[in-house]
Amino acid sequence: xxxxxxxxxxxxxxxxxxxxxxxxxxxxxxxxxxxxxxxxxxxxxxxxxxxxxxxxxxxxxxxxxxxxxxxxxxxxxxxxxxxxxxxxxxxxxxxxxxxxxxxxxxxxxxxxxxxxxxxxxxxxxxxxxxxxxxxxxxxxxxxxxxxxxxxxxxxxxxxxxxxxxxxxxxxxxxxxxxxxxxxxxxxxxxxxxxxxxxxxxxxxxxxxxxxxxxxxxxxxxxxxxxxxxxxxxxxxxxxxxxxxxxxxxxxxxxxxxxxxxxxxxxxxxxxxxxxxxxxxxxxxxxxxxxxxxxxxxxxxxxxxxxxxxxxx
Amino acid sequence: xxxxxxxxxxxxxxxxxxxxxxxxxxxxxxxxxxxxxxxxxxxxxxxxxxxxxxxxxxxxxxxxxxxxxxxxxxxxxxxxxxxxxxxxxxxxxxxxxxxxxxxxxxxxxxxxxxxxxxxxxxxxxxxxxxxxxxxxxxxxxxxxxxxxxxxxxxxxxxxxxxxxxxxxxxxxxxxxxxxxxxxxxxxxxxxxxxxxxxxxxxxxxxxxxxxxxxxxxxxxxxxxxxxxxxxxxxxxxxxxxxxxxxxxxxxxxxxxxxxxxxxxxxxxxxxxxxxxxxxxxxxxxxxxxxxxxxxxxxxxxxxxxxxxxxxx
Numbered sequence: 001x002x003x004x005x006x007x008x009x010x011x012x013x014x015x016x017x018x019x020x021x022x023x024x025x026x027x028x029x030x031x032x033x034x035x036x037x038x039x040x041x042x043x044x045x046x047x048x049x050x051x052x053x054x055x056x057x058x059x060x061x062x063x064x065x066x067x068x069x070x071x072x073x074x075x076x077x078x079x080x081x082x083x084x085x086x087x088x089x090x091x092x093x094x095x096x097x098x099x100x101x102x103x104x105x106x107x108x109x110x111x112x113x114x115x116x117x118x119x120x121x122x123x124x125x126x127x128x129x130x131x132x133x134x135x136x137x138x139x140x141x142x143x144x145x146x147x148x149x150x151x152x153x154x155x156x157x158x159x160x161x162x163x164x165x166x167x168x169x170x171x172x173x174x175x176x177x178x179x180x181x182x183x184x185x186x187x188x189x190x191x192x193x194x195x196x197x198x199x200x201x202x203x204x205x206x207x208x209x210x211x212x213x214x215x216x217x218x219x220x221x222x223x224x225x226x227x228x229x230x231x232x233x234x235x236x237x238x239x240x241x242x243x244x245x246x247x248x249x250x251x252x253x254x255x256x257x258x259x260x261x262x263x264x265x266x267x268x269x270x271x272x273x274x275x276x277x278x279x280x281x282x283x284x285x286x287x288x289x290x291x292x293x294x295x296x297x298x299x300x301x302x303x304x305x306x307x308x309x310x311x312x
Numbered sequence: 313x314x315x316x317x318x319x320x321x322x323x324x325x326x327x328x329x330x331x332x333x334x335x336x337x338x339x340x341x342x343x344x345x346x347x348x349x350x351x352x353x354x355x356x357x358x359x360x361x362x363x364x365x366x367x368x369x370x371x372x373x374x375x376x377x378x379x380x381x382x383x384x385x386x387x388x389x390x391x392x393x394x395x396x397x398x399x400x401x402x403x404x405x406x407x408x409x410x411x412x413x414x415x416x417x418x419x420x421x422x423x424x425x426x427x428x429x430x431x432x433x434x435x436x437x438x439x440x441x442x443x444x445x446x447x448x449x450x451x452x453x454x455x456x457x458x459x460x461x462x463x464x465x466x467x468x469x470x471x472x473x474x475x476x477x478x479x480x481x482x483x484x485x486x487x488x489x490x491x492x493x494x495x496x497x498x499x500x501x502x503x504x505x506x507x508x509x510x511x512x513x514x515x516x517x518x519x520x521x522x523x524x525x526x527x528x529x530x531x532x533x534x535x536x537x538x539x540x541x542x543x544x545x546x547x548x549x550x551x552x553x554x555x556x557x558x559x560x561x562x563x564x565x566x567x568x569x570x571x572x573x574x575x576x577x578x579x580x581x582x583x584x585x586x587x588x589x590x591x592x593x594x595x596x597x598x599x600x601x602x603x604x605x606x607x608x609x610x611x612x613x614x615x616x617x618x619x620x621x622x623x624x
Contacts, residue, residue, distance in 0.1 A: 023335045028359050044583040047340050106580075264620055268418075271356040271585040271616030304583030308576055 005192035018057035044304030056083035058155025071141035085116035147179030148237030157185030178232035180240025187247035198249040202281035231277035254283035317504040323466040330369035356616030362391035370467025383453035397428035459491030460549030469497030490544035492552025499559035510561035514593035543589035566595035
């Protein structure tokens, strides 16, 4: 394994002061529904409204002064952009964020809130990369990847590590699967610090590259993603995949039609705003709830950055 | 003062296991906006989605076996109904809830979820009382008042008491003002356990009976209430008023047009669903934010029972 327990421990202490230890709250109605003991790990309550601060902090905090001084760059329309903008702000350097010109207003504002410089690009992955590389060439700054890097995976592992310090005897830890940073990090955290905990991934049926790769053992790169869970449309990264295929207990799928209703159900019952991506684990678990009866389950809530003027 | 420190201390220990010690979370964006240190006390995360469990628990837990066996009665269209239904369920007795026939579906379902027997009545306070008294006569059960009783006030005091055990040096504690149970309890909690903390009430401009009574020293009973903050339409009770006029530092008003925008702003920035009533303190504080600069402020969030299918 590329990442050892010591790497996770270092990420855990390095990121103190940048990540919040977010609350772990019991979901009473789901506990009754599934005859289980169900908790949500509330990472939507991070200051940027998403878990992504963990990986971005662990990455940015390992750069030299000279590297930092040239600024941080990323291309993203989502929570990773905010995480990089936040870290640049805290570390006193500049953030350059390449965002598609059709990004929604809320996400633009959120990145700007932290003083990032936004470069709009065409809504294609190719143009995003071209623009980001151009800025990197011009400034000498580093591009911070959203998930496919071991520093990012180690940073995301701190979410499950916190859970294992907040409670004991977790039978199942569930994380949604997009690029795979959080799921891979969670699997390593369990392996090193809570060996009896099974880690499950949850993915939309309509973006199941991770599921297919996990089942076949070969990473899938060309699955069409067409899901409301916008954070999970991306393809699993190479480094996360190598960890997931070894250390994750299973990947469960959510039906597309169940995702938005589960999002609102969690809003109503928990009084917490979670994004569609964070509803995917609940939709997936509910389909196979007979398998989790009597278990203590923690679901990682990845974010709450929903544009309330554009509700699904 | 009718309620002594020992009464609050007893309420605090009596209600353990029924109230949750809800999280106290920092609001970063508001702290920046007001140049202050702003926290929300998240009582919308109580199992019934509102602080009302505190008073209802402190009341129900002081009844004799014989009283309990005849059931608990209340008339309410809101969070107090759920609190009474919840307590009856936990204590193994029956709850009879009188609700107006135009109550919304969510609130009916929430009371029914705990096994309460619902009696629909006409949408007038007179018919509510007639029906509740009829049930009390028939069953011999006790009517649990929503705010105008010292056991209720002592129970609601546990919210601020928790805050004073979760953090120190609170300069200002703010509670919305409806019937006055929470505000009166908070004022007593500060007086007895955190003497340097000022307690502020917040009321909608369009339901300002509490404000007018506080300023004149005489309780107002006939102010027309026409506000979206449905939890605050009621008139301040006699017992809460006698405490509020002595022990509250001031009452600040919120403009009606500011309430719903502040509700959504808090949703977006905190990822928490709060009711319109819980947005009133923010709208009121924002109008006079120059007075709270540099202060450590805790706002009591009273509930999150919003019908998501009927958003304002």
